Amino acid sequence: MRTDRQIIHMDQDAFFVSVEVRKNPELRGKPVIIGSLSDRGVVTSCSYEARKFGIHAAMPARMARMLCPHGVWVRGNMDEYSKASHEITEILKENVPLIEKASIDEHFIDMTGMDKHFGTLKYARELRVRVMKETALPISFGLSVNKTVSKMATNECKPNGELNIEKPVVQPFLNPLSIRKIPGLGEKSFIKLSDMGIRRIYELAQVHPEYMNSILGKNGIGLLQKAKGIDDSPIIPYHEQKSIGTQSTFKNDSIDLTSINHLLTAMVMDLAFELRQQHKQTACITVTIRYSTREDVTKQASIPYTALDAPLITKAKELFRQAYQKRLLIRLVGIRLSNLVNGFEQIDLYAGSEQQYSLCQAMDRIRRRFGPDAIKPASVINLDI
Template identity: 60%
Template sequence: MIRNIVHLDLDSFFVSVEQLRNSKLIGKPVLIGGTSDRGVVASCSYEARKFGVSSAMPMRMAKMLCPDAIIVKGDMEEYSRRSLEVTEIITSRAPVVEKASIDEHYLDITGMDKFFGCNVWAHELRELIIKETGLPISFGLSVNKTVAKVATGEAKPNGEKYVELPSVNSFLNPLSIKKIPGVGGKTYQLLRSMGIEKIHTLAHIAPEQMYRVLGENGITIWQKANGVDETPVIPYEERKSISTETTFDKDTTNVDYLNQLLQAMVMELTFKLRKEKRLTSCVTVKLRYSNFDTETKQVRIPYTALDRPLIDVTRELFNKLYSRRMLVRLIGVRFSHLVSGFEQINLFTESVEQYNLYQAMDKIRRRFGEKAITIAGVLKQ
């Protein structure tokens, strides 16, 4: 059976939300992110993109490219609320929904063409989202997730594109290899050094050569260039919490060690949050004493998935909680009230250096395992 996959993407989502809140921003170059020169651009309007500004760019560079840009710090809680509104509209109507990020959804509407025209149905859903939320949104409809996502990119801003099976290759062939999901900066430069610029050229490279150059990822990219992608749409489920705890072989009162262990636990959980594209707004610390009395403290915070603010909050909770000075048997941390999102979108106060550090640490963990980086003091115990 030929699949029908829809990719929905909210256009310049953070900027669009801010424009709803302040109509004076409409039609202006707007940057969302850290307001200092050391900050990072989390999102930017199409007017700012004309000057060469892009997401994840250092704010200092963005202001040099677009000196008249209006900078807005951003409100993650408001963005999460607006995202949930869109998700609720989609899940109330679509049979299978995958929330890929705070502003992206995949829908599997295979079989619905028997009762509705899939393109007509997707158009009506998009119109409903715009009417109910006021947010601009684009969609691509095709036979798999890759082609649907590329189609959305071609439909932006605030448009629609339907690519039927017979037109898949003719649609992809003239596009830049940058358009293929999964082709990042380094892969793009490598392929360009091989003389590959268009998807048509990449599609006709021998798969064995792609494997020699990029390994298994080379085969995946080659398949996508040929319009092949069997990846399923994974039904959307919002995880409520994530936690970890440690029970000691020997009860302890070593406060320095407990603080170091808490820091290591937070770093482990924040990596999982970023890996799963989640953000938390509630932190809980749990202590169990040697007499088995168990106490907890929690606090609500602005949405984040970054190590530094969560470590600070966790230490503060521990200092308030650990008042008895008794031997501790167990310690734990839980992050709850999770929403979909990813680390870049919360860089409203983070520096470029801090962002790069998180990226480097996560890369090491993905390659060598989640415990590849931890606190030195914990290892000494």
């Protein structure tokens, strides 16, 4: 792994709010809050003006109303946010050699070696201007020697900023920052380190590796490396984003559409659970059927980013109806979820269905405790096809 890498991290500023402002410029400069106003609702995103009142994502709506009674609430539209995300990704893909889509609103770009042909910082600035010009959406970037430092640089210069952290100043840049700003540092680890008196990155960087391993295990060693500005993780090319899928071959060829639809429900629920366990979202679903004649038919659809059961089940059944046109016996059905990005909580809280989100969370807790087969739809318990 080269030590002189050139990694750009590009992150949209208050992405969902920015999309709403693009649609309705009258919202510009106002404390905009995206989410549900119901008593059980939560804040899903908010403008920087709203953040000045202490509002943040996942905050209960009731508390947000108390902190900012004059806030402008917007329900939000996941379909529009997904489309805007694809707009940005396409622009970046056309202009850089290697790109990773880290989440719906952030990308890593590897420009290592390209600095011999042109200045990476100059190119990053030009790329940022191009994205803003073509999408009318604000974006910030950090440039540094690896993914961790470039992401932290972006976080320090937002909103509407840019920051270049060259190799000689990586440690001086990191040292005074709170350990909370290290990507991947969870709340439990933060509390444990804080109780030990470790609150700044400089203090964390001095801890002996064996001691970090004893208190936080393998994760502790990773955090220690990040505190020292070390991160060898590669850029994962966007077109190689992993997909997950499953298929079921029937004991006997079947035309029992009711049972097949029940099976599709169970298959989607299993895949969606796996997505949530990986903290990922999907933006593409594919359904395949194989007739008794061995002919395969595949139908695919792009969807708003989600990891919720309900919208995926609905789309899977719709694609199955489109695929099943010959009225022949079916031998196999398969489902694949692709175009995966990180961020289950980040996005599905914004999807407009607190009930669906809460149900999935409750079911996931039971599955994690008692196993993935602990909960199944009643319709598939005795399914035999």
